[in-house]
Amino acid sequence: MNTLQTSTPARLCYLHLASKDPQRQIDFYQRMMDMQGQPQADGHWLLRGPNRAMLLSPAEHSGLLAAAYDLACPEKLAMLYRRLRERNCTTEDISSPLLAPGAFAIRDPQGRQTIFGVSQAHTHATPPGMPGRLQHVVFQTTELEAIIEFYVNTVGFTVSDSVVDQQSGLLMVCFLRSDDEHHSLAFFRGSKNEWDHHCYETNEWNDIRDWGDRFAKERISIFFGPGRHGPGDNLFFMVVDADRNRLEFSAELQITEASDPPGTWPQEEHTLNSWGRAWIRT
Template sequence: MNTTSVLTHLRYFAIAMPNFDEQRAFYRETWGLTETVNDSGVSFLAAEGSPELYTVRLRKDSEKRMDLVAFGCASPADVDTLTEQLIARRVTLVHEPRELDTPGGGYGVRFFDNEGRVVEVSADVAVRAHRKIEEREPIPVKLSHVLMNSPTPEVTVRWYIDHLGFRLSDTMRIGDREIMWFLRCNDFHHSFGIVRGPHAAFNHASFEMRGIDEFMRGTGRLHRLGFERFWGPGRHRAGDNTFSYFLDQAGNTVEYSTELEVVDEDTWHPHIYDLSEPENSDQWGTANPMTESIAACSRNDVDRGLFVAPPM
């Protein structure tokens, strides 16, 4: 039972944490985002090269949790069409399509996925004046992709394909066990993905840099500031993008990346890459080898927000 995707792109992800001030300072002063709205314990942060009013939402809460992941679509009619399909398939809505009261407004629906994450799909959200990132400027252009951990990844991948119309780009495995699935809703190799893990949780968010030089400068800036780079720099096989992975101040994995592959929808066929072959995790061979301890860095804490709608 497949759905034709009405999704056009990834808009933002929203996370909550007790150490809000520390987290806000990290994303503004270290990671290189621009705060567009700050409202009593909630911060909305944009990437300077993106028209999205915000790509990250931070919220102060007594517990760390993933609030939601948000995607855009072309029109309010597409939001309504998707909602009708979700209701017909007995997906639980957080709220029906309505005018949004978050910055930028728009029209959107929220619902729970099969494991209890909150997903938002919206249209007609206001855009911001953005700019071209300059040569050698080591700050993100835009949010590239978000991946989630799942204890039932085959079921969850199928859910996103069937209910939201994602297409499978590539799969990673170790031996005969598949561990990672890359999903797309446009012609970028992936904007979303699922990783096999012991519990449902946020895996990582990736931010696109202007180019290789800016990617390396951003990586180096964090290193000089004393933030541990637990994997990278290197270049993945699936998606052909570069990577440097860090932890934010709440223990969530964030990535600097660039040159994510653009696929030809008419000719693309999904690949299965075996991570027991080192070049499939890092084509360059410059990153530290993928180990169990590195993988554990992105397993994250058990998400306390499953099947619990955020307060905003």
């Protein structure tokens, strides 16, 4: 079966967020994430930084509205579109200031929206700032098996690693890749259906230090980490933004070959943080 990784590699390129207090969020991402804000005619805000971008919409709730993936060229995007239609996946045309014409969106069985398109980042000057490429997005779900079935067998993601409860044998976490990086999407089994966090991949461990120092100067405390994940083998820490959305900073994420078999890990603290205590979702 053709997968995203083998035939239509896709890389996370921006998030579309809703906010009850958009100005506070804009201030946070401009100040802390080196993202330059531009108001749009429709009332939304466009935020750009070095290898990271965001659309922000005023709303009566805060959270993630959509995650957008870049297919790099129109030919790959068209190939993915045809494959999704052949698999009876409903698509919706999308217009985005961050994507070239031809972008489209799909929704998973629980209503999460994923956008696929060709990024127009190359048409704009790269803003200066600290390194941190938008790299992955993670959710909690009450229907883990059905969601993984959709993203693997309909969309074409590949399972990189699974975390399993050793007593029950129940799948607890699944890490999915869309190119050669270990994961660009992941799902935790939880009691809610909600956005869990998003992640920025830095260049090296010293970047993790520098991001930590930046948040420390603003009295924004790390709530998870620093540490090293088992699945993905990456260094990390987590903080929250102005709306209490969780941000992860990562380095040295594992590169995974298309032929590599999925790994299986036990559900325990050492799996989620081999350096110490972990945040276990419930």
